[in-house]
Amino acid sequence: MNSCGNDPIFEDGKGCGSFFEVKCSKPEACSDKPVVVHITDMNAEPIVTYHFDLSSLAFGTMAKEGMEEELRKANIINIQFRRVHCKYPADTKISFHVEKGSNPNYFVLLVKYVAGDGDIVEVDLKEKGSEEWKALKESWGAIWWLDTPKPLKGPFSIRLTTEFGVKLVADDIIPSDWKPNAFYKSDLWIN
Known part of the structure; x- marks a missing residue:
């Protein structure tokens, strides 16, 4: 449909x-x-x-x-x-696709299967052992990117903020040995 x-x-x-x-x-x-x-x-x-x-x-x-x-x-x-509201089957969790071309200095992320209001307005990334959340920039649609002179080191936690201020955190969702063009499924969902 x-x-x-x-x-x-x-x-x-x-x-x-x-x-x-x-x-x-x-x-x-x-x-x-x-x-x-x-x-x-x-x-x-x-x-x-x-x-x-x-x-x-x-x-x-x-x-x-x-x-x-x-x-x-x-x-x-x-x-x-x-x-x-977006509705997906109950067993469908928010997933993250590391896009082709991503590398430790240029990280591109597609956020998939966001139910509820479906509008993500902020995506942040935190490296393991760091207290700093780095804001990703919206490319278009559900694709977000981060360009950094210092190489990123995983695993990464991802924080999502919806249009209505709901914040969700997927701790260490992207592993240290992450690969471009790979999916990482979280336990997060919005109803």
Whole structure:
């Protein structure tokens, strides 16, 4: 149930990973039942103020039974939408992907599977044995980076701060022998 969104939805990448409930009541093929979609990309088409480019599955799911193709052929329709909390299965924990190209002086981190409000506004890293939290800078979406002249030494703890001020810490989540292009799953989750 994926969708692209225009800039007010995608927000220069900050909206990537967010969830919206969308529904339509016209044309006749619309069921008026909502579907929850996951924003995965940007659509720059200046069609209307808020624009969703729904996957075929999501588009068809809004239709009355047996009228999926008719609704898809309608192409552009008016919808109602609202932002909803991200929901992942209960066993899905926040995970961290060390991005390709990362090294001890340039560390890039993708934060995945953040449920709840889903909006991370700060990511900090702390090296083992240090009391200092180093702020990562947002690259785009859920990708954060740190450029440092002194090589970083793991293991690293990662602290996340949500839009509503909730702070979560994954202690020593990135091991001392970390590798680029590797996932590290935490025990953290937001409901």
